[in-house]
Amino acid sequence: MPSGDANRDNRGLGISITPEAFDSRDAQRLIAALDAGLAELYPPEQRFGPNLKAQHLAEGRGTFLVARDNGRAVGCGAFRLLDATTAEIKRMYVEPDQRGKGVGRAVLASLQTAAEQLGARRLVLETGSHSPEALTLYRRAGFRQIECWGEYATSPTSVCMEKPL
Numbered sequence: 001m002p003s004g005d006a007n008r009d010n011r012g013l014g015i016s017i018t019p020e021a022f023d024s025r026d027a028q029r030l031i032a033a034l035d036a037g038l039a040e041l042y043p044p045e046q047r048f049g050p051n052l053k054a055q056h057l058a059e060g061r062g063t064f065l066v067a068r069d070n071g072r073a074v075g076c077g078a079f080r081l082l083d084a085t086t087a088e089i090k091r092m093y094v095e096p097d098q099r100g101k102g103v104g105r106a107v108l109a110s111l112q113t114a115a116e117q118l119g120a121r122r123l124v125l126e127t128g129s130h131s132p133e134a135l136t137l138y139r140r141a142g143f144r145q146i147e148c149w150g151e152y153a154t155s156p157t158s159v160c161m162e163k164p165l
Contacts, residue, residue, distance in 0.1 A: 015074070015103060017110045020066040022054040026073035027064060034076075034093035041130040046155045048126060052090045056080040062087070063114050067094070067103050074098040077107040079115050082124070087115035089125040092134065104137050116165055123163045126152045135159060 020027050038047050057064055062080035066073050075094040079087040089111060094103045115123060126148065127134045143161035152158040 015067050015069045015106060017065050017067045017107055019063050019114075020076075022057055022064045022078070024066075026066055027076060030066070030073055030076040030093050030095075031091060033095065034091060037093075038128070042128055042157055046128070046157050048151060048155075048158075051151070052078060052080065060118060062118075063111075064091070065107055065110055065114070067107050069098065069103075075103045075107050077104075077111050079111050079120075079123070081115075081118060081120065084119060085121040087111075087118070087120035087123055089123055092125075092137075099133070105141065108137065108141050112163075112165065121165050123165065124149075124160065125162075126158050126160050129157045129159050138163075 035047070056062055057078060057080060062078060064078040065076060067075035075098060077092040078090045080090060082088050089108070092104065092107065094107070112123060123143070124146070125138065125143065127138065129135075138161050141163065143163045146160050146162045147153075148155070148158050148160040152160055
């Protein structure tokens with residue numbers, strides 16, 4: 001699997017970001033925390049994270065990355081290829097005590113690098129209107145709002161974004 005910035009300190013943050021199995025213990029713990037946080041903000045029909053499955057990442061169709069600080073899993077993110085040139089960012093999460101330290105930025109940059117290695121020329125994502133920190137992160141990383149597509153098109157809280165690579 002492409003790893004982007006795997007096995008090195010990321011921008012002096014003292015963290016490592018590496019590919020990990022989607023069903024690993026740490027991955028599932030981070031995803032559960034993400035889902036719990038989203039459940040506080042959005043009703044079930046407006047939460048789309050669970051639509052990402054391990055098979056979406058298999059055979060070079062995507063990757064799941066985990067950020068670790070001194071061995072502790074503190075953040076994650078994934079992408080899946082939607083077509084030959086478009087990758088969708090999914091399951092971005094940073095533990096609350098690690099926010100504001102650049103972990104999310106580093107995970108997103110590593111995902112972009114890994115997606116480019118698989119031929120992506122465009123990143124897309126969906127986030128929620130009640131997630132201002134996520135919206136800020138994505139805007140600062142060069143994403144711009146676009147019209148929502150597919151299952152996101154009918155969700156009143158969905159905000160869809162893209163970034164050409």
